[in-house]
Amino acid sequence: MNEMKISEAFTWIEPGPVVLVTTNDGKKNNIMTISWTMVLDFTPAFALTTGEWNYSFAALRKTKESVIAIPTVDMIDKVVGVGTCSGADTDKFDKFKLTPVKGKLVKAPLIEECMANIECKVVDIVKKHNIVVLEAVAAYFDSLHKEKRTIHAVGDGTFIVDGRKLNRKIMMASKIP
Amino acid sequence: MNEMKISEAFTWIEPGPVVLVTTNDGKKNNIMTISWTMVLDFTPAFALTTGEWNYSFAALRKTKESVIAIPTVDMIDKVVGVGTCSGADTDKFDKFKLTPVKGKLVKAPLIEECMANIECKVVDIVKKHNIVVLEAVAAYFDSLHKEKRTIHAVGDGTFIVDGRKLNRKIMMASKIP
Numbered sequence: 001m002n003e004m005k006i007s008e009a010f011t012w013i014e015p016g017p018v019v020l021v022t023t024n025d026g027k028k029n030n031i032m033t034i035s036w037t038m039v040l041d042f043t044p045a046f047a048l049t050t051g052e053w054n055y056s057f058a059a060l061r062k063t064k065e066s067v068i069a070i071p072t073v074d075m076i077d078k079v080v081g082v083g084t085c086s087g088a089d090t091d092k093f094d095k096f097k098l099t100p101v102k103g104k105l106v107k108a109p110l111i112e113e114c115m116a117n118i119e120c121k122v123v124d125i126v127k128k129h130n131i132v133v134l135e136a137v138a139a140y141f142d143s144l145h146k147e148k149r150t151i152h153a154v155g156d157g158t159f160i161v162d163g164r165k166l167n168r169k170i171m172m173a174s175k176i177p
Numbered sequence: 178m179n180e181m182k183i184s185e186a187f188t189w190i191e192p193g194p195v196v197l198v199t200t201n202d203g204k205k206n207n208i209m210t211i212s213w214t215m216v217l218d219f220t221p222a223f224a225l226t227t228g229e230w231n232y233s234f235a236a237l238r239k240t241k242e243s244v245i246a247i248p249t250v251d252m253i254d255k256v257v258g259v260g261t262c263s264g265a266d267t268d269k270f271d272k273f274k275l276t277p278v279k280g281k282l283v284k285a286p287l288i289e290e291c292m293a294n295i296e297c298k299v300v301d302i303v304k305k306h307n308i309v310v311l312e313a314v315a316a317y318f319d320s321l322h323k324e325k326r327t328i329h330a331v332g333d334g335t336f337i338v339d340g341r342k343l344n345r346k347i348m349m350a351s352k353i354p
Contacts, residue, residue: 007280008333010332011332016194035191035193036215040306047215047308049217049224076345077348080345083352084348126303129217129224132262153215154342155192157350161340161341167335172257172335173252173334
């Protein structure tokens with residue numbers, strides 16, 4: 001994995017892909033599949049939402065650290081698998097043959113098989129809405145990752161795969177950070 | 178436009194498309210292009226973020242109403258155009274030949290050219306992070322809309338168009354509301 005400019009990390013989240021979020025509670029690693037994320041600003045900061053029912057949420061609150069990893073379409077069955085079992089009784093790295101990699105600034109692991117990984121610190125939790133606010137502190141991408149297409153959850157059990165890319169850089173020039 | 182079950186409205190937002198958000202401040206309609214949204218729960222509730230620099234934000238705060246409209250890829254130049262000018266000096270419905278349609282429960286207009294429209298009430302604004310929390314109150318889709326592909330902003334002036342769809346309904350059965 002190659003380290004990348006932190007100021008570009010938001011470009012992995014902005015298109016709205018399904019992501020894997022890792023935590024380490026001091027004893028073990030865990031992973032959750034999350035589709036409910038958004039960019040908050042270009043620092044970059046992100047929001048995600050989850051709740052008490054989620055086993056990872058306790059680790060996220062306790063350690064105030066996580067990694068957001070970006071899986072590609074070839075990983076869809078691992079992504080769905082991770083999202084449909086619980087870290088309470090499952091070692092998801094082991095079960096889904098995912099490889100934890102030590103990060104630089106947080107104890108939550110990067111996922112080697114993912115196209116990109118973002119180390120994040122939890123800077124706030126808006127309790128009323130269970131919104132977790134994260135600040136990215138380091139970001140990596142795998143320059144050898146051949147599959148570039150991410151997946152987007154529809155919420156009904158179907159997923160949309162990335163298609164073609166359109167360039168509007170000239171029209172957007174005034175808005176690009 | 179056909180009214181649809183409000184409980185399914187989150188399926189337009191969950192995949193993370195660029196959306197158009199309309200407001201009406203009592204005098205005029207306005208539209209903004211937003212990529213920073215997320216689903217908060219299945220009621221459905223959504224979060225979006227914007228800030229003081231955004232002309233629509235004042236109307237959103239004052240009226241506590243908006244419509245989230247889902248444009249398709251054939252509208253990309255309108256979407257980018259709406260996002261790169263200001264309602265302070267531009268009638269965006271007029272300039273981009275978009276048609277405002279009266280909603281049922283909010284004064285913010287639906288956009289006829291969009292594939293789907295969701296009438297929303299602002300239920301909270303988390304000032305610290307400029308997060309607007311919206312509850313959907315009515316939802317519509319255009320059953321005659323031929324183009325179904327939405328677009329996802331990367332944040333660097335490029336956009337990813339929806340590609341193929343994958344079905345994992347059986348694996349996901351335990352998680353589908």
